[in-house]
Amino acid sequence: MNIVFMGTPDFAVPTLECLCKSKHNVLAAFTQPDKPVGRKQIMTPPDVKVCAEKYGVKVCQPKTLRDDNSYKEIKGMNPDVIVVVAYGKILPKNILDIPRFGCINVHGSLLPKYRGAAPIQQAVLNGDKVTGVTTMYMGEGLDTGDILLTKETEIGENETSAELFDRLALMGADLLIETLSKLDSITPKKQDELEATYTTKITKELCPIDWNKKNTEIHNQVRGLQTWPVAVSTLNGKDVKIHSTLLCDKSGEAGEIISTDPLTVACGEGSLVIKELQLSGKKRMDSKSFLLGHPLKVGDIFL
Numbered sequence: 649m650n651i652v653f654m655g656t657p658d659f660a661v662p663t664l665e666c667l668c669k670s671k672h673n674v675l676a677a678f679t680q681p682d683k684p685v686g687r688k689q690i691m692t693p694p695d696v697k698v699c700a701e702k703y704g705v706k707v708c709q710p711k712t713l714r715d716d717n718s719y720k721e722i723k724g725m726n727p728d729v730i731v732v733v734a735y736g737k738i739l740p741k742n743i744l745d746i747p748r749f750g751c752i753n754v755h756g757s758l759l760p761k762y763r764g765a766a767p768i769q770q771a772v773l774n775g776d777k778v779t780g781v782t783t784m785y786m787g788e789g790l791d792t793g794d795i796l797l798t799k800e801t802e803i804g805e806n807e808t809s810a811e812l813f814d815r816l817a818l819m820g821a822d823l824l825i826e827t828l829s830k831l832d833s834i835t836p837k838k839q840d841e842l843e844a845t846y847t848t849k850i851t852k853e854l855c856p857i858d859w860n861k862k863n864t865e866i867h868n869q870v871r872g873l874q875t876w877p878v879a880v881s882t883l884n885g886k887d888v889k890i891h892s893t894l895l896c897d898k899s900g901e902a903g904e905i906i907s908t909d910p911l912t913v914a915c916g917e918g919s920l921v922i923k924e925l926q927l928s929g930k931k932r933m934d935s936k937s938f939l940l941g942h943p944l945k946v947g948d949i950f951l
Contacts, residue, residue: 649728649749649828653705654678658695659813660733662821663754667731668703670825675725676706678713680736714740722746731824732786741788749831751786754820756813758782758798760839763791764847768816772809773854773872775864778802779812781820783827785836790846794836797827806894808874855880857890859903859950863918867893870920878926882951883944891932892923903950911935913950 650673653664667674677700685692700707710718719742722730730751732739744751757767758780771779780800785793799819803812827834855877857866870879870893878889881903900906900914911922926932927942 650675652676652722652725652727652730654730654735655696655733656680656694656736657734659817661695661699662817663733663824664696664699666821666825674705675727676708678708681709681711713737713743719743739786744786752827753784753786754824755782755791756816759784759791759795760844762845762847766847766850768813769809769850769872770847772812773868775868776803781816781823783823792839794838796834796836797823799823808871810875852877857881860916863895863915863920866915867895867920887928889926890922891925894921894923896921905944905946905948908939908944908946
């Protein structure tokens with residue numbers, strides 16, 4: 649098939665790579681414009697652009713798809729399919745109608761659960777045990793199109809959203825290739841609107857830890873906010889990012905350090921072993937290394 653690909657972040661890269669290595673012909677890769685990154689605001693290309701250039705695929709970076717230029721360019725390519733993975737732009741109806749086999753999206757959840765932009769983080773934040781990827785036909789609504797194929801996977805007790813992100817990116821790539829190979833025989837399935845849920849926007853407002861909550865809730869918060877924006881607490885008047893934890897059954901006053909070997913903090917129910925943390929402005933490190941430079945004692949309090 650002749651395919652126009654649309655995607656931007658690293659989640660989309662495995663799918664583009666699989667398409668480039670397949671029997672299909674990638675006509676072009678549409679991605680977001682380069683943007684300034686870091687303190688020095690260095691103009692940085694999206695991951696999809698880097699991947700496309702590696703494979704010699706034409707790169708298009710329009711600021712909008714809602715003009716005649718984008719429509720005419722894609723129409724002129726005469727694609728059989730448009731494949732979309734985390735592109736970050738809404739496709740207008742005139743573009744959705746271009747490919748003869750439709751526009752197919754790879755989404756990081758088992759639709760209709762977790763429609764929207766942060767399905768992977770949301771699954772971990774909510775403590776879900778199972779998630780997966782979905783391929784679907786795209787419509788004008790937000791992730792409302794008919795489902796083509798799905799694939800499930802278990803979420804590990806200590807798996808972070810970043811780790812799950814990487815796994816689902818690979819699963820999504822495989823599922824997209826399978827979907828294209830079976831497109832003639834797949835019967836699309838309507839989504840049940842009564843079961844539809846939407847993700848909340850991931851912001852720094854989700855970061856502060858409330859140690860009065862159950863250890864499982866805080867553990868999910870720590871896992872779900874990796875690698876950005878990262879769960880945060882306060883210790884001796886300074887912000888501390890909490891990067892990695894383990895569940896523990898010991899109890900004590902919420903926020904109290906009840907052991908320093910390993911570093912264990914009591915929650916409203918149960919406790920958490922802190923594996924990795926980061927003092928504001930300092931490097932991320934394991935708790936043993938942290939304690940060497942910042943001695944703590946039983947009874948100190950995380951707020």
